[in-house]
Amino acid sequence: MSEEIYTAEKKKTFAADGTEILFFTIGDKTYGIEIEFINEIISIEQITVVPKIPDYIKGVINLRGKIVPVISIRKRFGMEEIPYDDRTCIIVLEFETGEQVGVIVDRVQEVVVADKSIISKVPDSKNVNSNHYIKSIINNEDEIKLLLDCHKLVSNE
Template sequence: MSNITKEANKDFVSAGGEVLLFTIDDVVYGIEIKYINEIIGIEQITVVPKVPDYIKGIINLRGKTVPIISVRKRFGKEEIPYDERTCIIVLEFDGSNQAGIIVDRVREVTTAKPEEICATPANKNVNANHYIKNIIENSEGIKLLLNCEKLVMEQ
């Protein structure tokens, strides 16, 4: 993690913040709201040759080319057919770079309180790919807060 990313994560852990929750199978994941540009339905994705299999292709979003990533594939899960609840969460980094992630269901926006946020387990096998930045645990259960930069930008 870069120093800037570490500092931003430290701020989130100490202050909490808004998180968009979504599901893949029965697991609830979260993304800090600061990364969310918009949520759109599944649309025509143009396949790009010779890219990793988790990159589904690209879409044109208001004149901007946006790569689309399957979170299921990224996590090594089997693909399922898209339905009316499947959607693309468009993420934005550094005010200009965008990427979309396909998720099974968007649930809600919630506020994570500092006392609900904890570190991932020290066991390397639990988070070997480092896609999980923190764990949010409250009376509603456990949510895995994703590291958006690693999920989207690392190969």
């Protein structure tokens, strides 16, 4: 809940001059998602398996009466899955259509307001980023982080 309130307030203050990004880690890498797509963050809960769907979709969860599909970023990125622990979170994304999708991540880090100047484009090439999961690259002094494209993350192409 606390995250929700936090983001709502932040949105008002900073939306104009920079992009707010939530960072989370998968293994030793840090990725970001723009906060406007994030509805809430919940801890991992019972996932009901839906048969005959790609294995990166882990199933569906009951989010206060709504049935929300959940995908595993590890599986999506072709990484080894690790057992869920108390830091494992589901980031619930909400798209313009009102559709919600949960994303399982290892742990959530922080929300950062990224100024436009530190966001750079991904090179347009057939060899790198061919699945277009990466939307842009954030070059923040000490560390380089990758901003993910939510739409590509959940599309089935």
